Amino acid sequence: MRHGLEVGYETTKEFNYEAPYSASRHQYxxxxxxxxxxxxxxxxxxxxxxxxxxxxIEKYRTALLQRDIPTLEKIWADDYVFVNASGKVLTKAxxxxxxxxxxxxxDSINEEENITVRVYQNSAVATSRVxxxxxxxxxxxxxxYRSMHVWVRGPVGWQLVSNQLTALTPK
Numbered sequence: 358m359r360h361g362l363e364v365g366y367e368t369t370k371e372f373n374y375e376a377p378y379s380a381s382r383h384q385y386x387x388x389x390x391x392x393x394x395x396x397x398x399x400x401x402x403x404x405x406x407x408x409x410x411x412x413x414i415e416k417y418r419t420a421l422l423q424r425d426i427p428t429l430e431k432i433w434a435d436d437y438v439f440v441n442a443s444g445k446v447l448t449k450a451x452x453x454x455x456x457x458x459x460x461x462x463x464d465s466i467n468e469e470e471n472i473t474v475r476v477y478q479n480s481a482v483a484t485s486r487v488x489x490x491x492x493x494x495x496x497x498x499x500x501x502y503r504s505m506h507v508w509v510r511g512p513v514g515w516q517l518v519s520n521q522l523t524a525l526t527p528k
Contacts, residue, residue: 414474503523
């Protein structure tokens with residue numbers, strides 16, 4: 358899919374018959390099929406929204422590295438859910454407690470590839486591959502992860518409602 362075009366198609370058929378069929382005359386019909394890409398209304402390619410999400414992701418990354426609690430409180434939605442690389446599910450309150458106590462401290466978060474951001478009206482999904490070094494839940498961590506964020510735009514701007522890290526096996 359490129360430039361907001363989905364893999365769906367609309368088709369139209371037109372047939373032209375010149376005369377009624379008779380045994381003495383052969384009749385030929387021909388059809389024209391027109392195919393054109395259809396915009397997926399659920400996925401709106403909006404570069405302004407995509408840029409806003411990318412800026413919020415950068416603000417989020419900086420807040421995690423600096424343990425900026427007020428910014429994290431704004432970025433994480435009230436019903437935020439985090440699935441860590443071990444599969445443990447944490448709420449906003451649990452993540453904030455870990456950051457406040459020092460159980461979660463990140464020394465570095467490096468993007469290993471471009472972040473892919475897909476905007477769907479007032480929501481967005483961002484995926485990337487990152488290398489993280491620091492502590493999660495008091496345990497040292499260092500490695501590469503596949504990261505997925507789900508963002509929703511509300512009255513206060515873009516907020517993270519869920520994210521997940523999946524550990525990648527070293528190559």
